[in-house]
Amino acid sequence: MLNFLSLLKNEQVKLYSRFSTWSMYIILASIIILAGMITAIFGDVDTEGYGNDWRAELQAENEQLQAEMEESEFAIHENSINKNNYYLEQDIKPQPYDAWAFTSEFSMLGFMLSLFMVIIASGLIAGEFRWGTIKLLFIRPISRTKIWLSKYITIMITTLSMFVFMFLFAMILGSLLFGINGLSPSMVQLSGNEWEQVNIVKEILSQYGLILVELVIMATLAFMISSLFRNSAMAIGLTIFLMFAGASVVIYLSEYDWAKFILFANIDLQPYFGPGQPMIEGMTLTFSVIVLLTYYVVFLLASWFAFTKRDVAGH
Amino acid sequence: MQPAMELVNLYKSIGKKQIIKNLSFSIYPGEVFGFLGPNGAGKTTTIRMMVGLMKITSGDVKINGTSVKNDFKGAIQHVGAIVENPEMYPFMNGWKNLKHYARMMNGITDERIREVVSLVGLEKAMKEKVGKYSLGMRQRMGIAQALLHRPSVLILDEPTNGLDPAGIREIRQYIRRLAEQEQVAVIVSSHLLSEIELMCDRISIIKNGELVTVEEVQNSTEKDERVEVWLEVEPVDKAKAVIEKHHELEVVVHHDKLSMSVTKETIPEIVKGLVQDQVNVYEVTTKSSSLEDKFFDVIGENTIA
Numbered sequence A: 001m002l003n004f005l006s007l008l009k010n011e012q013v014k015l016y017s018r019f020s021t022w023s024m025y026i027i028l029a030s031i032i033i034l035a036g037m038i039t040a041i042f043g044d045v046d047t048e049g050y051g052n053d054w055r056a057e058l059q060a061e062n063e064q065l066q067a068e069m070e071e072s073e074f075a076i077h078e079n080s081i082n083k084n085n086y087y088l089e090q091d092i093k094p095q096p097y098d099a100w101a102f103t104s105e106f107s108m109l110g111f112m113l114s115l116f117m118v119i120i121a122s123g124l125i126a127g128e129f130r131w132g133t134i135k136l137l138f139i140r141p142i143s144r145t146k147i148w149l150s151k152y153i154t155i156m157i158t159t160l161s162m163f164v165f166m167f168l169f170a171m172i173l174g175s176l177l178f179g180i181n182g183l184s185p186s187m188v189q190l191s192g193n194e195w196e197q198v199n200i201v202k203e204i205l206s207q208y209g210l211i212l213v214e215l216v217i218m219a220t221l222a223f224m225i226s227s228l229f230r231n232s233a234m235a236i237g238l239t240i241f242l243m244f245a246g247a248s249v250v251i252y253l254s255e256y257d258w259a260k261f262i263l264f265a266n267i268d269l270q271p272y273f274g275p276g277q278p279m280i281e282g283m284t285l286t287f288s289v290i291v292l293l294t295y296y297v298v299f300l301l302a303s304w305f306a307f308t309k310r311d312v313a314g315h
Numbered sequence B: 001m002q003p004a005m006e007l008v009n010l011y012k013s014i015g016k017k018q019i020i021k022n023l024s025f026s027i028y029p030g031e032v033f034g035f036l037g038p039n040g041a042g043k044t045t046t047i048r049m050m051v052g053l054m055k056i057t058s059g060d061v062k063i064n065g066t067s068v069k070n071d072f073k074g075a076i077q078h079v080g081a082i083v084e085n086p087e088m089y090p091f092m093n094g095w096k097n098l099k100h101y102a103r104m105m106n107g108i109t110d111e112r113i114r115e116v117v118s119l120v121g122l123e124k125a126m127k128e129k130v131g132k133y134s135l136g137m138r139q140r141m142g143i144a145q146a147l148l149h150r151p152s153v154l155i156l157d158e159p160t161n162g163l164d165p166a167g168i169r170e171i172r173q174y175i176r177r178l179a180e181q182e183q184v185a186v187i188v189s190s191h192l193l194s195e196i197e198l199m200c201d202r203i204s205i206i207k208n209g210e211l212v213t214v215e216e217v218q219n220s221t222e223k224d225e226r227v228e229v230w231l232e233v234e235p236v237d238k239a240k241a242v243i244e245k246h247h248e249l250e251v252v253v254h255h256d257k258l259s260m261s262v263t264k265e266t267i268p269e270i271v272k273g274l275v276q277d278q279v280n281v282y283e284v285t286t287k288s289s290s291l292e293d294k295f296f297d298v299i300g301e302n303t304i305a
């Protein structure tokens, strides 16, 4: 066990001794700072909030929006009016824009995170082969399986730390720019065709949960490719190509019945939880989960087998 | 005495190609064993099997009696090695690199790391990134890394590669010290006899994956041992006559040179006699061992060693 923790420590040290890893954090931080500044300077967000007679304020606002719409056909405020009406009907006092609302906007960075994890996963094994250090790792009294596992777990640890970093960074910047209202914030958002009040923390977590499925599978795929070919450029290139092209391939092949077994027909679980359709008719959540799990296990086994059983021969 | 390392009928095939054929030899504690052969002879392949990087096709490697095949961890914990180039993480400094390998083995203190660093004389370079090291410094880092856990078997694949004569002398000194003072069995591979001859007790020669010979090395030739001496002299015939007058020797004439087999201590007398009798002596060379001839035969004349 002590041994294994040392292996994890080694992986962390190697990862964070390189600028490329730090640059990922810098990119995430830059995007968040940029978005924060744009929102603060140009964004039409209300950080003041409503007073005690917020009901009257909302009504007045609606009347004004209605008037604008009648005057000009270019003014489209239906969404805002409906949202205000929802607040009035449900008797919910609208909360001002704050750090929570700001943070919830960064689920779009999930794709970025997947990209970064694919890059990291591709390098963990292939890097050792490129530097030639794999030989010095394998001649220690530690099984190859343990080394393999330490590398795989490193992907998970890094995903978690990047996620926590993003969350904390957005929260801190959001608090500085927009303030923060309470610890259990909610917001009203369109869910399908209906307005709905949701807890922001829960919303952030569930968005990330779905992103995490794709992230873990793609990172494991990259990990497998780099273990099979011992080459990170190939692992990064192939995985990112599949991330972009996978869905189109499924659509292209969707007339065939077996298309529903393709990884990329199943990797996006969003349609089962919200608006939208699964890629191929008749697919269910259970089906997709089973398909994903099967791929996942195959990827892991192939990567483990290639890493632990093959000779480390010369170039 | 139990061998520190024993190769037993070792074979390696890759695809249909047999790369190592029936290799057997033993290396004993405190001995420096040379593993000599031209490029492509199979030295690195053999070393890769010794340390478990490649699977053994048949036969076995035993370290202090423990089979690498059956009990890898039990065997490898006594081994320190450099395989091919001494590669490290170029983006980390020397200390972090050593610390990294130290974490993979039990009970290696910072004190011990400092000890091996001073043994190889890299104290001043520990804060520098390994990517900036010279080849010589990287060779020394490789040795430091291999010594961390006080192995009883040290395997160094071409440790003199790319080093200048001063660097080779330095490595020779550590290696002799390890063998003599700490009873480490050291295996040193090379494709150049001259680079390892002076550090080895025995040298094996392999070619095309097969063992050609294992020879003892007599490093400093003893005074009473016979060596072959070649003299470039003028005039040749007079020189032959002078030598045969003073010594009971069989002198052979080769064009403008003479050769004879004598004990080392008579060489100065021969030269003195020649000079006194007005013979010009241009060159005196000795061929000390049969090893050179054997290696030359193995390598062949046209191979660039």
Ligand SMILES: Nc1ncnc2c1ncn2[C@@H]1O[C@H](COP(=O)(O)OP(=O)(O)O)[C@@H](O)[C@H]1O
Pocket: A313, A314, B014, B017, B019, B037, B038, B039, B040, B041, B042, B043, B044, B045, B046
């Ligand atoms: N992975 C491999 N696949 C096929 N042949 C190999 C492989 N690695 C080495 N060889 C061959 O094995 C022979 C021995 O190589 P090697 O052990 O590197 O020699 P040395 O270290 O003595 O120079 C060479 O002929 C080489 O071409």
Ligand SMILES: [Mg+2]
Pocket: B043, B044, B045, B084, B157, B158
């Ligand atoms: Mg070699």
